[in-house]
Amino acid sequence: MNLNQLANNLNILCRSVGAFIRKEGETFERSSIEQKGFNDLVSYVDKEAEKKLVEGLRQLLPEAGFITEEGTDTTRGERLNWIIDPLDGTTNFIHGLPAYCVSVGLLDGDEVVAGTIFDPNRDECFWAYKGGGAFCNSSPIEVSDAPALKDSLIATGFPYHNFGLTPQYLQVLGAFMSRSHGVRRIGSAALDLAYVACGRFEGFFEYNLNAWDVAAGIVIVQEAGGKLSRFTEEGDYVFGREIVASNGNIHPEMQQTIGEFWKKPSA
Known part of the structure; x- marks a missing residue:
């Protein structure tokens, strides 16, 4: 498994789904909101975004299973599983607050070995894979050096x-x-x-x-x-x-x- 190539393809997929979410946000109406539980909101945008991710991820890594927020696919892989939040920040999204993202991680056994978080409003794609460093778009990133x-x-x-x-x-x-x-x-x-x-x-x-x-x-x-x-x-x-x-x-x-x-x- 080439994690570098996989991460690049994952970034492309997350950017595509993020663009779909942002576009839908321009005309989104609250009448389409569903409630999974108290204050646990979901919309057709979450569900469609997850379907797009699952379809794309199946092509990237056919042997991997899925752990998905909206239950689009619940087939678990023996070792590899994609963990998907198609729209993290749903409540922000439905209120028109531009603080939400697409988030996808790859679990290998009990370790996350690759992940992408794409913010379509700021066009920032945060991504990393095990041993490869962390990036925002094409620029390396690192944590703050604040001492206390x-x-x-x-x-x-x-x-x-x-x-x-x-x-x-x-x-x-x-x-x-x-x-x-x-x-x-x-x-x-x-x-x-x-x-x-x-x-x-x-x-x-x-x-x-x-x-x-x-x-x-x-x-x-x-x-x-x-x-x-x-x-x-x-x-x-x-x-x-x-x-x-x-x-x-x-x-x-x-x-x-x-x-x-x-x-x-x-x-």
Whole structure:
């Protein structure tokens, strides 16, 4: 498997699907919104974008299976699986807020080995593959060299359902607000991870995430020199529902800050 060639073809596909999404956004009407669950929105644009991705990815790597947000294809591969979020930031999209992206990662066993995040509004394609470095369009990117949390801008996501952990989360948020340059919430975990990779953010944390929210961003952050973990420990951050990403320098401070207030929910 030639990851360099695969990544280039993946970028072309994601750009094409991103252009479709942006074009649909020009005439999108909220009457076409569907609700999968409380505050869990989807539209025909998400579904059509995913179909286009699955069709294209089948041609790129016929032996790979799929883990998809909208369930277009649920066939799992024995070793290789594409993890797809066709439109990360759906709520932004349906409200006309230009902060959304296409996000696709390739899982080899339990490791993400390639990923692309394409933002059609800024025409920025963040991509990486294992051992190949990380890029925005054709330019290499790397994480910020900020040495400490007090020198950092932090990103997060707000819960939109399952609000039982909100009191803990607000305490964590308050701590980061008082110990950093500030906290930002864009509304797209994939873009948050891409922005850590290119140094716009020094760190990002969020819970209640799915694999398709983070898969592509994981390999991009890793190849840009960053660090990833769960909130207060090492472990599975692809499927583990929570993630901390940073430039590496501030990672211990981020985990310590979260750990002061965050307690695991009882099983």
